[in-house]
Amino acid sequence: MSYLRKEYDSDPSKKPWSLQEAKVKIAAYCAYQERCQEEVRTKLADKGIYGTAAEDLIATMISEGFLNEERFACAFVRGKFGLKKWGRNKIMMELKLRKISPNCIKAGMKEIDPEVYWEILLQQASKKGEALGEEDLLKKRYKVQQYLIGRGFEPDLVQTAVQEMISGENF
Template sequence: MSGWGKYNPDQAPKKYWSLEEAKGKLETYCAYQERSQWEVRRKLYEKGIKGNAAEELISEMISDDFLNEERYARAFARGKFRIKRWGRNRIIQELKMRDISPRCIQYGLSEIDPDEYYDSLLTQAEKKWEKTLEKDHFKKRYKVIQYLMSRGYEQDLVQEAVVSLQKG
C-alpha cells in the first residue's frame, strides 16, 4: 500500500515563494528556456502564489520580455518537430493545451519548413515500414498509417507517403 496522502517525515515540506523572491526565480525560470504563461501560472500556483498576485507577476514578466507567447510557440514548434519529429496536429494540440492563441500557433507552425516536414514524414514512414513485422500487407499498411497519425501527421500526407513507399 502506498503512502498517498500520509505525512512522510523524510519528505521536505513544499517550499513556497514570497512575492519578492518569486520575481527573481521566475526571471531565472524564463531565461533558462522559453515558457508559456500557462507554465508560469502553474509554477506560481505550485509555489503558493495565486490570483491577482500571480497575474501581476505574469504581466511584469511580459513587459520585461521574459514571457512572449509568439516566441514560445515558435520555439516549441521548432523544437518538437526537429527533436521529437512530431507532426503539425500534435504540435497544435500541445500548444492548445498550454492556452496558446490560434494566431501564435500559426506563427509557431510557420517555423516548420514544408519540404523538411515531408522528408521527415517519409523517413519515419520508411523506418516504421521496415520495423513492422506483419505478413498481411493491408494490416501492415494500417499499422504504419496509425503510427504516423499518432505522431501528429495529417492523414492526407500520411496516405501520400505510404503510397510512395509502396511504389518504391
C-alpha cells in the same frame, strides 16, 4: 499574506515564496528556457502565489521580455518537429493545451518547412515499415498509417506517403 494558498499554512514542509523571491525565481525559470504563461501560472500556484499577485508577476515578466508566447510557440514547434519528429496536428494540440493564442500558434507553425515536413514523414514511414515484422501488406500499411497519424501527421498526407512508399517498393 492573502496571496498565499491555505494549504501552505497547514503543511510546514512546503515553504511558499514571497513576492520578491517569486519575481527573481520566475525570471530565472523563464530565462532558463522558453515558457508559456500557463507554465508560469502553474509554477506560481505550486509555490502558493495565485490570483492578482500571479497575474501581476506574469505581466512583469512579459514587459521585461522574459515571457513571450509567440517566441515560445516558435521554439516549441522547432523542438517538437526537429527533435521528436511530431506532425502538425500533434504540435497544434499541444500548443492549444498550453492555452497559446491562435495567432501565436499560426506564427509558430511557420517554422515548419513543407519540403522538410514531407521528407520527415517519408523517413518516419520508411523507418516504421522496416521495424514492423509484418508480412501482410494490408496490415503493415494500416499499422504504419496509424503510427504516423498518432505522431500527428495529417491523414491525407500519411496516405499519400504510404502509397508512395509502396509504389517505390521502399516498404
